[in-house]
Amino acid sequence: MDPIRIEGLNFAYGEGDLRRPVLRDVSLTVHAGEVVLLTGPSGSGKTTLLTLIGALRGMQDGSCRVLGREMLGASERDRVALRRRIGFIFQNHNLLGFLTARQNVAMALEIEAGMPERERLDRAGAMLAAVGLAGHEDKTPAKLSGGQRQRVAIARALVAEPGLVLADEPTAALDKVSGGEVVHLLRDLAKSRGTAILMVTHDPRILDIADRIVTMEDGRIVEAANAA
Numbered sequence: 564m565d566p567i568r569i570e571g572l573n574f575a576y577g578e579g580d581l582r583r584p585v586l587r588d589v590s591l592t593v594h595a596g597e598v599v600l601l602t603g604p605s606g607s608g609k610t611t612l613l614t615l616i617g618a619l620r621g622m623q624d625g626s627c628r629v630l631g632r633e634m635l636g637a638s639e640r641d642r643v644a645l646r647r648r649i650g651f652i653f654q655n656h657n658l659l660g661f662l663t664a665r666q667n668v669a670m671a672l673e674i675e676a677g678m679p680e681r682e683r684l685d686r687a688g689a690m691l692a693a694v695g696l697a698g699h700e701d702k703t704p705a706k707l708s709g710g711q712r713q714r715v716a717i718a719r720a721l722v723a724e725p726g727l728v729l730a731d732e733p734t735a736a737l738d739k740v741s742g743g744e745v746v747h748l749l750r751d752l753a754k755s756r757g758t759a760i761l762m763v764t765h766d767p768r769i770l771d772i773a774d775r776i777v778t779m780e781d782g783r784i785v786e787a788a789n790a791a
């Protein structure tokens with residue numbers, strides 16, 4: 564099953580005279596285990612597309628199957644259920660400041676009905692070790708560097724072994740070295756688990772992690788190239 568299969572997707576903000584189309588006839592398939600980068604000018608519709616795929620917004624027209632579920636016509640309940648099966652990574656990490664790194668990661672396992680807390684915390688610890696944060700498990704985000712916080716966000720996105728990770732500008736707040744390290748780590752961990760990644764980025768420094776680069780312009784996909 565392809566984690567993402569989109570056909571003929573259209574989307575507009577506003578209604579009546581204020582209606583503004585922002586996605587036009589978008590078709591895109593992301594295969595299992597594939598790393599796809601979504602680039603293009605500001606305002607071209609990248610984040611809107613990512614939020615539709617992530618079931619953070621309701622579909623209007625076309626077909627968008629994510630992890631096997633059709634999102635056109637899906638209820639809020641279906642969308643919540645799908646969101647729980649996706650790992651999300653945002654620009655500003657979205658960690659909870661009053662929880663430790665380990666607790667932030669363990670939160671992503673709370674949906675696993677019946678998993679005892681001890682096991683959740685152990686799995687969170689193992690995932691933090693996999694992102695190079697052994698010894699930092701009990702620190703709150705304020706005690707970590709920007710790059711370390713984004714590693715915690717990666718651990719949180721991957722710990723429940725999702726079939727798909729959606730990332731929106733994950734390196735925007737990081738310097739060149741930390742940004743490069745963080746996305747290479749994300750790519751390697753996702754590859755070893757067969758997790759697909761769709762990442763919105765403006766960052767030309769990280770294009771080398773992609774299996775495929777998809778470019779958007781004015782709401783359309785204008786170019787899909789295999790990475791060198």
Ligand SMILES: Nc1ncnc2c1ncn2[C@@H]1O[C@H](COP(=O)(O)OP(=O)(O)OP(=O)(O)O)[C@@H](O)[C@H]1O
Nearest residue numbers: 576577585603604605606607608609610611612765
């Ligand atoms: N909630 C909203 N209501 C109305 N218009 C919106 C909303 N969100 C985005 N837009 C508009 O939709 C268009 C596409 O925005 P979107 O954020 O998807 O583009 P983007 O390619 O991700 O841009 P950037 O790279 O700057 O984040 C833009 O013209 C934007 O102003």
